[in-house]
Amino acid sequence: MTIRGAFEELGEDEREALRTAVDSAQLAFTEAGTFTCDRSLSAFTFRCQVPAGPDDGEPEATERAVAALAAHGYPHRILRVGVTDMRHIKIRRKGGRG
Known part of the structure; x- marks a missing residue:
């Protein structure tokens, strides 16, 4: 899941x-989720x-x-939510059939 959104009224501690x-997060899809955002902390992408x-x-x-984002x-x-269902992804193997 990819959620694009905008932060609202963040305090200095937040x-x-x-x-x-x-700064410390690895860009990954984890169950807890990871943020990427610009330095101004206005818009974000949550994976x-x-x-x-x-x-x-x-x-x-x-x-x-x-719920993971809210946690x-x-x-x-939230501006947009994108879903990729990995159960429907077909993997192409090099040099093989199908």
């Missing part, structure tokens, strides 16, 4: 915590991995991703 988290059950669809995954506690508004 700004410092975010700067530290962004998280949401394990899906056999019957889960986009609404359930989106709900869990938004970080930063005031924000």
